[in-house]
Amino acid sequence: MLIVMKQDATPEQIAGVVEIITAMGYEARPMPGRQRTTVGLVGNDGRVDASRVEAMGGVAEVIHVTKPYKQVSREWKSEPTRVPLPDGTSIGGRDVVVMAGPCSVESEAGIMAAAHAVKAAGATVLRGGAFKPRSSPYSFQGLGKVGLEYLAQARAATGLLIVTEAMDAYGLELVSEFADIVQVGARNMQNYSLLKECGRQRKPVLLKRGLSATIPELLLSAEYILSEGNPNVILCERGIRSFDSTTRNVFDLSAIAVAHGLSHLPIVADPSHATGHRDMVPAMARAAIAAGADGLLVEVHPNPERALSDGAQSMYPEQFERMMREVSAIAEVIDRRVAIAGGSAT
Amino acid sequence: MLIVMKQDATPEQIAGVVEIITAMGYEARPMPGRQRTTVGLVGNDGRVDASRVEAMGGVAEVIHVTKPYKQVSREWKSEPTRVPLPDGTSIGGRDVVVMAGPCSVESEAGIMAAAHAVKAAGATVLRGGAFKPRSSPYSFQGLGKVGLEYLAQARAATGLLIVTEAMDAYGLELVSEFADIVQVGARNMQNYSLLKECGRQRKPVLLKRGLSATIPELLLSAEYILSEGNPNVILCERGIRSFDSTTRNVFDLSAIAVAHGLSHLPIVADPSHATGHRDMVPAMARAAIAAGADGLLVEVHPNPERALSDGAQSMYPEQFERMMREVSAIAEVIDRRVAIAGGSAT
Amino acid sequence: MLIVMKQDATPEQIAGVVEIITAMGYEARPMPGRQRTTVGLVGNDGRVDASRVEAMGGVAEVIHVTKPYKQVSREWKSEPTRVPLPDGTSIGGRDVVVMAGPCSVESEAGIMAAAHAVKAAGATVLRGGAFKPRSSPYSFQGLGKVGLEYLAQARAATGLLIVTEAMDAYGLELVSEFADIVQVGARNMQNYSLLKECGRQRKPVLLKRGLSATIPELLLSAEYILSEGNPNVILCERGIRSFDSTTRNVFDLSAIAVAHGLSHLPIVADPSHATGHRDMVPAMARAAIAAGADGLLVEVHPNPERALSDGAQSMYPEQFERMMREVSAIAEVIDRRVAIAGGSAT
């Protein structure tokens, strides 16, 4: 950490900053420059609270050099993390894992039809919400435990793995029992109570980026999970909030390169929530894979006009099939391949 | 709801939209125009899922006329809600209620000193966190139940009321037992499990706006609380995320006028989190009152350089005193007054 | 246009709105609904000034149905515009046109070396600024007319076409004389005086999206050029401003699909400015082509560490070569091809 003093800072003000740093248990190293003095804080272990010095007299600015996250960082572990899945594939290596299915589990027949359709097109993981976070209390809130049971039946019938969302401690216990991957939604990215619980259970966690979260904040949320003992976190870019209302969100594909640069964790992309419109999903899915995403999370519904939620962004099965063919070809251009149940690409 | 068709939409596509609307149980009213047809959906009860028609063939755009929130809206209840507090004051009338104190409860002596200081300057509510949501798992996370006990002691000693944050169902039960007002933090604005629990307990709820939440989204979150039976919700503007990093957030004061226009609920302002720097807090507190805020939530610490969190945005007691004098004078210009324990202004 | 009245709007207020619409020369059609009246404005020719009715008594909201742009819209002209270039290629058809070169023209030898390098790797257009818009008055401002002459020499030596920026009427006259494509920079996207001048000269115009411009605003700026008689406008996505400072901008790739949906104009992508870092450019260039961009604008410098501007985002020639191979392969996946001088792909 570097404390930049104002040009007219007095020697007493500089001494005051040094004193506080020392009182916090770190070493202070004043560096007089041509125009102003800066004070370096040496020995930062990531726990320094910059806030104490930020508004002190004579301080112009506090600059952070050390990153606040640790275990998730590339400097802590340089090898990419490969999150192993029960079907022999893994997320974070050469495999590009495709997770597809409806927004919500709506009925037994519905999820079964969706499962067969996405499997036929080449997906290896089935998505579908049993607990749904909805902006309005009057919207469909999901089938709850029954939804999880339907998902388990679809898994039994198709061999697909299951990813589904948990919204609180109660739901997590259930989801963790039924699912292969536990999803934490964008709105809960900073629900620290939930993150800690996710760190204490053993299933891999798919952590969605919050609507206006920076990548460092996403990594700090992942750090909550790792710091409780669960190393298997999959990040997910799903669009960020912006000023332009012509799409639902802005799909931030450079986040993939940024996350891969700062962290060893894998990152997948969700073009359905990012765009909000099924006709834009195939192009954005192609772009995500071209950009280096480790997988995709997409919405597919056998009959989108009848969907109880997110119908507009759910692809028709035919759209999804064509998307899979294009995505496979693009993955090969950059020496990757769409995952096939039974074993990881090497 | 209004479905705008493309200029070249076919009669079949228009009929398809009409069919889906009818299947959803509403009346569809096609309106041919000079350039294109629009289809009105009549009878919208706020539960219509626009998503079903949004991506249908021939649809250019879906326009929402009916607002998705109900009980929180000005059209549902035209009189402003006055949230009554145990000391005889209320939030939402002529009173301007000032809530002040440290970011976290750090020690018994510390919170007691803070309580006496803010009471001396004219505050009627003491703020202080016992459960702290922190971006990093390695930051100070609050004293928990012990912190709540210290707050209760400070209340007993000074007569101040208590506002403090709950982060999950477990914490809410405790907070609801000790506090006079339960705070839901910005990061939890869309933690629907927590919102529902808040609606089932009886204490007033101070609901902070999420970092990138629109006012309609804030109102929908409040609707979750009202729809469970608790009418006493106080909204809180605390700064939104923007592109400019010269302040911590952008303090969106027009949110106050917007919220007052759309809803009958009171709204207070938190200039401490909005700016992140104590030297900017007094000016922004004045501006918030001039803009019509129903109260203030500010951080004051007897010794900010030693604070365990948010030191930079905590005012010195002297700053707070001067702020209170200015704020009182400004309140009078617009015919309001800073609340005094014992009774509401009329 | 649809004027939504408040639930408690009086008949007089509704009549007032009708009167103003009539006075503006349009037809007003009041539509009483279950909860409120809406008033339709019929005959909107894109010139209606909504502002007159927006704040009238009883008005809740004004909703725009008609888009304000005309000639640039897909509904005005359904065929994609193909902007023809002097080397027989065109932008907007199957061709993917790659424009590459340094940020600024720095010297005769430098631009010549860059031209040979990008041509060898397969680019058909050379970029390079002679007039540079710089945030600081103390930064390098470009070589001016001499820079244009160096560009012309590079064209003569290599057969590459030239794209370069004009910042004002004086510069436009010069640029228009030397260049094959005139660039309007992001900061000038709403410099209407410059846009009108661009519409009055005959060279194709590459119009960059402003840092916080919506797609409809970008299209309105293009409309300024078309409305003065120049149909050859190439839109350019180059990153938008967001809250996250881990990249220079957010590369909004869904803008490509959105622009193609709303307009017949071609759109290219600039991953160099979007990311600000050369190591991210190849991945984002691949993503842009996978998303359907009609071309690329990228920075390449023979010696980026010595560049007078934008060194960090300039690729090494070797990086650019590899990027071109990957981009070509991805273009083929979606049935397009990188342009080759001599003739358009069909």
Added chain:
Amino acid sequence: MLIVMKQDATPEQIAGVVEIITAMGYEARPMPGRQRTTVGLVGNDGRVDASRVEAMGGVAEVIHVTKPYKQVSREWKSEPTRVPLPDGTSIGGRDVVVMAGPCSVESEAGIMAAAHAVKAAGATVLRGGAFKPRSSPYSFQGLGKVGLEYLAQARAATGLLIVTEAMDAYGLELVSEFADIVQVGARNMQNYSLLKECGRQRKPVLLKRGLSATIPELLLSAEYILSEGNPNVILCERGIRSFDSTTRNVFDLSAIAVAHGLSHLPIVADPSHATGHRDMVPAMARAAIAAGADGLLVEVHPNPERALSDGAQSMYPEQFERMMREVSAIAEVIDRRVAIAGGSAT
């Protein structure tokens, strides 16, 4: 400037950075730390192009300590700049200068009526556009020179000063001849050709903040004007673009405190453009003055429903009168006063 190296940066990579800094003519000072080396650049005169080192091998991050602006900074000149006006008042001292009038000059009678109305309520400067930047080429573009002549007549009749916008070099010459203050609009904040011309003429310049400009960028644009020799720049906050569409823009009132902290230049506020709705203007005008603004720019129209532009945000004369009374009272609370023609407050 501080170059932070990666933990695993090699000695060769560190030497490479030192070499480039030396080649740029500055001193490089490597500082080995516990976890990584940082390299300080000493002697930064504000012209260093960080871009050269940013993407070099082994570099993790480049941190800017020196600000890129100079003459506009508080450290260059600690006394606030007072921009003197011909009527004896000044902007930047105790005076709060109120500039009011219609969006556009529409007719001789109209501007005369507006002038008398705003003067009666206490304004000392008349605003009104003769050249109008409009998003659409089909909207009313202003009366041009005739508009300026009408403004001059209104000045002659009332003694009010004139502020009006220039959009290009041609318009600036005219505006500079007629007006007392030249306005540069938000869309032209980074039109560097125009800024330089503004620096070469002698009238004070009111420089509006761009829709998504940071305060440092606003100050850099002001620096363009000062560096050409004109010290009389008045900054103007007019709302920034955000994700929330419930208001036209977000009025960033903390910008006032931030600008006053970084610069000696005065800053005024425009609540009309910030909110886009007349009913919100009085509250936001009060808030701006409470926050410390040096003046106001507001739209007032004798008959807003008939306005040719911006009718929704134009106040009725009665609203403006009441606003002036409230604003005067609030100015006194913080020891300032609304300007009165004839002499500055002291």
